[in-house]
């Protein structure tokens with residue numbers, strides 16, 4: 552009888568075996584008597600890209616703001632790197648949906664803001680901001696004001712601003728939804744490229760299920776509000792690096808889409824019914 556060939560064991564670090572960078576423990580968020588989200592439990596491993604989808608008004612931004620320390624949970628707790636969040640966090644980079652650049656500051660001055668609160672010297676701030684603008688494809692645009700930049704270019708400046716400080720956690724609230732589809736694909740690929748260089752924990756909120764699957768390691772689905780909660784969490788086992796336009800043609804992408812949509816669809820329908 553032939554001896555069984557023992558294959559080398561490839562060590563795979565599953566996300567849950569890695570250190571939890573963000574831990575949301577039994578979080579309930581209320582506004583007065585209105586309970587927006589109830590008993591939400593989510594962890595994001597260091598280096599993991601978590602995408603959160605859910606119908607409009609279900610509490611996605613509210614959860615993100617709790618991680619950022621902008622809102623305090625009514626009950627439960629949020630921790631970043633084992634430290635309980637109890638105020639505005641310095642360890643995070645926040646990419647907002649809307650333009651969040653200061654209109655009276657140039658591109659480079661806006662990027663420098665990302666370092667200002669950290670007490671980095673003026674010279675170093677300028678040096679690092681120049682490098683980051685080049686990194687996001689804006690070499691030569693340093694002295695432009697936001698109104699002299701396109702929507703995609705402004706997003707690039709925001710990305711540099713959010714990432715320059717090397718945050719432990721990157722929070723993104725529908726950052727690309729205002730962009731046209733081609734610019735969106737470009738920006739999504741750009742984001743993946745930057746993230747691959749130095750993996751951080753990411754929590755991205757999106758309406759766009761395709762975006763969630765194309766970018767994420769995992770997609771969490773929230774229920775329709777009020778009292779929204781996490782109803783499902785799907786691992787996305789597609790290889791990296793990914794090209795967001797091409798990956799959508801992969802049959803496994805389509806299977807995932809079908810599965811997650813089956814879970815999300817009912818919640819979206821409920822949220823429309825409740826609006827009337």
Ligand SMILES: Nc1ncnc2c1ncn2[C@@H]1O[C@H](COP(=O)(O)OP(=O)(O)OP(=O)(O)O)[C@@H](O)[C@H]1O
Pocket residue numbers: 582585587605606607608609610611612613614776
């Ligand atoms: N400061 C507030 N005061 C009262 N209610 C609020 C406040 N902020 C949010 N809400 C309510 O909490 C719920 C969740 O809001 P949130 O902005 O988190 O939704 P969302 O999932 O981000 O929606 P969208 O996809 O439209 O951005 C909504 O019903 C909203 O009206």
Ligand SMILES: [Mg+2]
Pocket residue numbers: 611612613724
């Ligand atoms: Mg929102």
